[in-house]
Amino acid sequence: MIDVFQKRFEAEKRKAFVATLFVDTFLIFYSFFLVYFLSLSFSHEVSYASQNLSGSFLGMMLPVSALIAFVWGRWGRSPGVSLVYRTNRYLKSVVRDEEKRQWWKKPYGVFSFVILIGTFVLGFQITDVSFRSLLSEEGMEGAKRIFTALITPNWSIIGLVLTAMLETIFIALIATTLALPGAFVASFFCARNLVRNSRSASFLSVILRTLFNFSRSVEPVIWAIIFSVWVGIGPFAGMLALMLHSVASLAKQYAEEIENCESGPIEAMEATGARNIHVIWHAVVPQVLMPFLSFTIFRWDINIRMATIIGLVGGGGVGTLLMQYQGLAQWNEVGTIVIVIAIVVWMMDFLSGKVREALL
Amino acid sequence: MSNTSKPILEIKNLSKIYDDGRQALNDVSFSVNKGDFFGVIGLSGSGKSTLLRCINRLIDPTSGQILFNGVDLASLPKNQLSEQRQKIGMIFQHFNLISRKSVLTNVLLGKLGQASLLQGLFVKFPQEDIDRAMYLLSIVGLKDKWKYRAGELSGGQQQRVAIARCLMQKPEILLADEPVASLDPATSHGVMDHFEQINKEMGITILCNLHFLSLVRRYTPQVVALKGGQKVFSGSSSGIDEEWFKRIYGEGAKEVQIR
Numbered sequence: 001m002i003d004v005f006q007k008r009f010e011a012e013k014r015k016a017f018v019a020t021l022f023v024d025t026f027l028i029f030y031s032f033f034l035v036y037f038l039s040l041s042f043s044h045e046v047s048y049a050s051q052n053l054s055g056s057f058l059g060m061m062l063p064v065s066a067l068i069a070f071v072w073g074r075w076g077r078s079p080g081v082s083l084v085y086r087t088n089r090y091l092k093s094v095v096r097d098e099e100k101r102q103w104w105k106k107p108y109g110v111f112s113f114v115i116l117i118g119t120f121v122l123g124f125q126i127t128d129v130s131f132r133s134l135l136s137e138e139g140m141e142g143a144k145r146i147f148t149a150l151i152t153p154n155w156s157i158i159g160l161v162l163t164a165m166l167e168t169i170f171i172a173l174i175a176t177t178l179a180l181p182g183a184f185v186a187s188f189f190c191a192r193n194l195v196r197n198s199r200s201a202s203f204l205s206v207i208l209r210t211l212f213n214f215s216r217s218v219e220p221v222i223w224a225i226i227f228s229v230w231v232g233i234g235p236f237a238g239m240l241a242l243m244l245h246s247v248a249s250l251a252k253q254y255a256e257e258i259e260n261c262e263s264g265p266i267e268a269m270e271a272t273g274a275r276n277i278h279v280i281w282h283a284v285v286p287q288v289l290m291p292f293l294s295f296t297i298f299r300w301d302i303n304i305r306m307a308t309i310i311g312l313v314g315g316g317g318v319g320t321l322l323m324q325y326q327g328l329a330q331w332n333e334v335g336t337i338v339i340v341i342a343i344v345v346w347m348m349d350f351l352s353g354k355v356r357e358a359l360l
Numbered sequence: 361m362s363n364t365s366k367p368i369l370e371i372k373n374l375s376k377i378y379d380d381g382r383q384a385l386n387d388v389s390f391s392v393n394k395g396d397f398f399g400v401i402g403l404s405g406s407g408k409s410t411l412l413r414c415i416n417r418l419i420d421p422t423s424g425q426i427l428f429n430g431v432d433l434a435s436l437p438k439n440q441l442s443e444q445r446q447k448i449g450m451i452f453q454h455f456n457l458i459s460r461k462s463v464l465t466n467v468l469l470g471k472l473g474q475a476s477l478l479q480g481l482f483v484k485f486p487q488e489d490i491d492r493a494m495y496l497l498s499i500v501g502l503k504d505k506w507k508y509r510a511g512e513l514s515g516g517q518q519q520r521v522a523i524a525r526c527l528m529q530k531p532e533i534l535l536a537d538e539p540v541a542s543l544d545p546a547t548s549h550g551v552m553d554h555f556e557q558i559n560k561e562m563g564i565t566i567l568c569n570l571h572f573l574s575l576v577r578r579y580t581p582q583v584v585a586l587k588g589g590q591k592v593f594s595g596s597s598s599g600i601d602e603e604w605f606k607r608i609y610g611e612g613a614k615e616v617q618i619r
Contacts, residue, residue: 005377005422089379197438264456268522271416272529273445273473278480282469286460 012090016081017073023080024069025062027115032061034118041125079108149331150338157333161321161340168317169344171235171310172303175242180296182247186212187254188280193266194258198276212248220245220306221313228314238315242303253295254288261287294356301352308341367391367427368533368565369415374424374434376410376589384410385421386589392533392567392582397559399580399597400569403609407589408569412535415567416448417441428533446473449531449564453538455518459511463502463521466510467493470528489528496524500554516547523554527562534558536568540575552579573605 036057072078085091103109133139188194190209195201215223223241231237265283274282311319318337325333369392376385384407392398400408413419415426417433426433433444449470457466468485479485485493497503500520505513510521519539526534536555540548556579559566570576576583576597583600585593585608592608593600606613 005381009381090381093380093382262456264452264454265458267413267418268450268452268456268525269469269472270418271445271448271450271535272470272525273442274469274475274480275442275477277477278472278475281481282458282461282472286458 009090012088016084016088016091019084020073020078020080021066021069023083024073024078025066027079027112028068028072029061029065031111031115031118032065034115034122038118038122038125041122077106077108079112082108146331150335152332153336153339154330154332155336157336158340161318161337164311164318164321165340165344167235168307168311168319169304169348171239171315171317172242172300172307175239175246175307176296176300176303178239179243179246179250179299183250183254184292186247186251187258188284190251190255191258192255193263194280194284208251212251215244216248216252220310224310224313224315233314233316233320235316238307238310238317238319241310241315242306245306246299246303250295250299253299254292257288257291257295258284290359294359297352297356297359301348304348305345308345366394368394368396368429369567370425370427371411371415372425372427374411374414374426375422376407376414376419377422384589385414385586387424388586388589388591389424390584390591390594392565394565395559395563396565396567396582397556397580398565398567399576399583400567400586401571401573401576401583401608402586404571406586408586409537410589411586412450412537412567412569415535416445416450442473446529447532449526449529449534451519451522451526451534451536451539453541455515455522457510457518457521457525459509461510462506463497463508463510463513464490464493464506466521467497467524467528470525473529493524493528496527497521499527499557500524514547515543516550519543519547519551520554523551523558527558527564531564533565533567536566538569538571541571548575555579573600576600 069078069080073081082095085095104113186208189201189205190212192205195205220241223244224238227237227240228234231240261284265287266279269279269283307315307317308319308322311317311321312323314320318341322334322337322341325337371391372389374385374388375383377383386407388407388411400411402408410419414421415428415433417436421434424434428444428448431444436444458469461469465483468483468489471485471489472480475485494503494506497506500523502513502517502520502524505517510518513521534555539555540551543551552575555566555568558564566580568580570580577600580597583593583595583597584591585600585604587608593604600608
C-alpha cells in the first residue's frame with residue numbers, strides 16, 4: 001500500500017518535472033535577456049526602443065537555457081522545482097521539510113531575488129522615467145492650456161453628453177445582465193472543490209477556465225475593436241465586448257466564492273446520499289447567493305467605467321463622444337464630458353457600495 | 361458484548377494515506393454489532409474523523425474493507441454510493457445545518473437522498489414526510505422552533521436539529537463525529553441523552569467519536585481507541601483503567617471529568 005503511494009508520488013514527480021522545465025527555461029532565458037539589456041542600457045547611451053532582438057540571439061539562447069534548466073531541475077533545487085512542488089498537493093511535503101532552511105541561503109532564492117531586482121532596474125530604464133520632461137517649461141505651458149480649458153467646460157452640450165452617458169450606463173447594465181446566467185452556471189464547474197471528485201467535470205473545468213482566462217487576458221478594448229468590425233461601430237459592439245469580459249470575470253469571482261464556502265453543509269448533504277445537483281443547490285447556493293449579487297452589482301459599476309473607455313475605440317456611448325471632441329482638440333467640450341463622467345461614476349460607485357453593504 | 365447479534369459493520373485492515381503522504385489510518389480492524397452504542401476515542405489527529413468519513417465515503421480509503429451489512433463500502437462504485445449512504449446517518453461537530461433555511465426544511469433535507477430531482481430542488485415533500493419531520497422535532501424537543509432559521513438557534517439546539525435531520529433518513533447506523541465537542545458540558549449531556557434514547561428505543565446502531573473518557577464510560581459500552589492512526593484498544597469501555605488511559609492519551613495526560 002505504501003508502494004501504491006510511492007508510485008503515484010513518482011508519477012507526479014515526473015509530471016511536475018515538465019512544468020518545472022518550462023518555468024526554469026523561461027526564467028533562465030529571461031535572465032540572459034535581462035543581463036543583455038542591462039549591460040546595453042548602462043554601457044552606451046542607446047534607448048531600449050532602438051534595440052531589435054535578432055533571431056539568432058534568441059535561437060542560441062533558448063536551447064542553452066533549456067539545457068541549464070534541465071540540469072538544475074534534475075539534480076538540484078531550481079526556482080521552478082520550488083514553485084511547482086509547493087503548488088502540488090502530492091509534492092508539497094517534499095518542500096515543506098526544506099523550508100526550514102532560509103530561502104536566501106539557497107541558490108534558487110538568490111537567483112530569483114536578483115532577477116526581481118534586475119527587472120525593476122530595467123523597468124525604470126525602459127519606461128524612460130524622467131522628471132526633466134515632466135517639469136520642463138514647454139511641458140508646463142501645455143499642461144496649463146489643457147487644464148484651463150478643462151475647468152471652463154462648455155455647458156451648452158450637456159444634453160448631448162447626458163444622452164451619451166445614459167447609453168454608456170445601459171451598455172454596462174445589459175452587458176452585466178447577459179453575462180450573469182452564463183457566469184453563474186459556469187462558476188460551479190470552475191470551482192475546484194466541487195469538481196475534484198469527478199473526472200469529466202474536472203476536464204470541463206480545465207477547458208472552461210482556460211477559455212475564461214483567455215477572454216479575460218484580452219482587454220475589453222481589444223474585443224471592442226474586434227466587435228466593431230464584426231457588428232459595426234456602436235453600442236452593440238461595446239456591449240458584446242464588455243459581456244465577454246464580464247462572463248469570464250464574474251465566473252472567476254463566483255468560483256472563488258464557491259471555493260471559500262463552508263464545506264460542512266456540503267458534507268452533510270452528501271452524507272444523506274443526495275445527488276450532486278441537490279448538494280450544490282441546498283448546501284452551496286444559499287451560502288453564495290448574496291456574495292454573488294454583490295459581485296454582480298460591483299461588476300456593473302466596473303463596467304460603467306470600462307464602457308467609457310470602450311467608447312474611445314468605437315464602442316458607443318460617452319466615450320465615442322469624448323473621442324470626437326478630443327480629435328477636434330475642443331478641450332472645453334472634453335472638459336464637460338470628463339466632469340459628467342466623474343460625477344456619474346462617483347454616484348454609481350457610492351450607490352452600488354451602499355446596496356452591497358445592505359446585501360451582506 | 362452480546363455474541364448473539366451479528367455485526368452490522370465490519371472494518372477490516374482499513375488504511376488511509378492522504379495525498380500529502382500523511383498516514384491517518386493504519387491497518388485498523390474492528391466490528392460493530394447491530395444495536396451497539398459504540399465509542400471511538402483518541403487524541404485530536406489520531407484518525408477518528410478520518411475513520412468515520414471513510415465509512416460513508418466522504419473520504420475514499422486507501423486500502424482495506426468496510427463491510428456494511430456485508431456490502432464492501434470501500435470498493436463501492438460511486439453510482440451505488442447514494443443507496444448505501446441513505447442508510448447511514450451522520451452527525452458533525454459543527455452541526456452543518458443550512459443556516460439560512462428553516463429548522464423544518466433542514467430536517468426535511470435528511471430525505472434528500474430519497475427525493476426525486478424536482479422534489480429535492482423545491483423541497484416539496486409529501487405531507488407524511490412533513491408530519492414525520494415535526495414528530496422528530498418533538499422528540500428532540502424543538503417542535504415550537506420549526507419556523508426559525510437554523511442559524512438563529514443555539515449550538516445545542518442546532519445539534520438536536522441535526523439529529524432530527526439524521527433520523528429523517530431512517531438510518532440503520534448513525535455516525536457521530538465529535539457531536540458534543542463544541543457544546544458546553546450541560547448541553548453535551550442533553551445531546552448524548554438523545555443519542556442514548558435513539559439507540560435504546562429505535563434500535564439504531566451508533567458509532568460515536570468522543571474526546572472525553574468520562575462520556576465514553578457513561579454512554580458507550582463498547583469502545584475502540586486510536587492512537588496515531590492505529591488501533592490501540594478495543595473492548596468494553598469499563599476496561600479502560602489508568603494504565604490504558606496513559607497509553608491512549610500519552611504519559612502526561614490527566615483525565616478530566618464532564619459532569
